Amino acid sequence: xxxxxxxxxxxxxxxxxxxxxxxxxxxxxxxxxxxxxxxxxxxxxxxxxxxxxxxxxxxxxxxxxxxxxxxxxxxxxxxxx
Numbered sequence: 498x499x500x501x502x503x504x505x506x507x508x509x510x511x512x513x514x515x516x517x518x519x520x521x522x523x524x525x526x527x528x529x530x531x532x533x534x535x536x537x538x539x540x541x542x543x544x545x546x547x548x549x550x551x552x553x554x555x556x557x558x559x560x561x562x563x564x565x566x567x568x569x570x571x572x573x574x575x576x577x578x
Contacts, residue, residue: 503526
């Protein structure tokens with residue numbers, strides 16, 4: 498695991514609300530970043546598909562892709578531990 502030190506400049510109200518919601522803990526920030534990375538990857542994938550003009554994937558093909566990504570994450574997680 499990599500340790501990073503971050504300094505955030507937030508408006509006072511946003512900082513209070515984030516703190517009250519428990520979003521400034523290391524665990525919460527980790528989850529927020531993980532979700533953002535996933536969203537960006539999905540957006541990149543969709544943009545690439547739109548540019549390629551290819552036909553939409555079938556549900557079976559989508560499920561195969563999802564399974565492959567999940568397996569890759571499990572393998573990566575297992576090797577990191």
